[in-house]
Amino acid sequence: MKLPKHIREEWWGKSYVFGCVAILIVTIFSIVYFIASKGLSPFVSGGVGIGELLFGLKWNPEGEPATFGALPFLFGSFSTSLIAALIAAPFGFCAAVFMTQIAPKLGRSILQPAIELLAGIPSVVYGFVGLSVVVPFLRDHFPGQGIGVLAGAIVLSVMILPTVTTIATDALSTLPAGLKEGSFALGATRWQTIYKLILPTTLPALLTGIVLGISRAFGEALAVQMVIGNAPHIPRSLFESASTLTSIITLSMGNTVGGSLHNNVLWSLALVLLLMTFVFIFIVRMLERRIKR
The missing domain is CATH 1.20.5 (Single alpha-helices involved in coiled-coils or other helix-helix interfaces)
Incomplete structure (x- = not known):
């Protein structure tokens, strides 16, 4: 049938x-x-x-005996990612507020496409810009050679800016119009409404953007590798060279023999990266639950 x-x-x-x-x-x-x-x-x-x-x-890994202390790489990954988020968050939030609350038409027609364009630029381009602009600037105005944690964090902050801005913009755009109208009816100014009502209301969504930005920065390899110095030690300042988990994996994986202890330890570092990704996803899910409430 x-x-x-x-x-x-x-x-x-x-x-x-x-x-x-x-x-x-x-x-x-x-x-x-x-x-x-x-x-x-x-x-x-x-x-x-x-x-x-x-x-x-x-x-x-080549010593006798071989030592595999990865704390410097963990420190480098966390420090650059967190500093990048601290730099990108204020710019992303301010851009989102401008596009949704102050000049929606102008912001969405000019600023939003420009910020979204940053997401399509290859990592190697960010690395070259960091070497050509960020590193010389830091070398001329701060101690050190310019290559270090701060250079890597600045490059990463530009790379994660589209993520933070886009999520913040979506969160601010979905607010009920009655919230702002009620605030204005009570005599609040635009700025009082923004920082006393709108931003606190959308705080979980804004934090979600920050966490996703940190996750993006944590897994970045090439751009950071070009400007951080790749030194396997814990830096004593933001202007000293360091290294990250992704940097040591990409630099060393091609120089090891498959199945060797050194090669397997690099896979262990990759496993740490994977577990950190799961942690970031869990945090995002928790924040999403708060948003739904």
């Missing part, structure tokens, strides 16, 4: 959707399993301790 056309189309549509979802789930679990199997092998059979990797200060 031949089924009607609309039933067959519905069946094919459901099958296609469920097939795509199944492929995505299998792909995600396969990636996690592959990275975890590689990343856990140094702790299981390589004689490397978790405490040594996460809290060790010395990175010397």
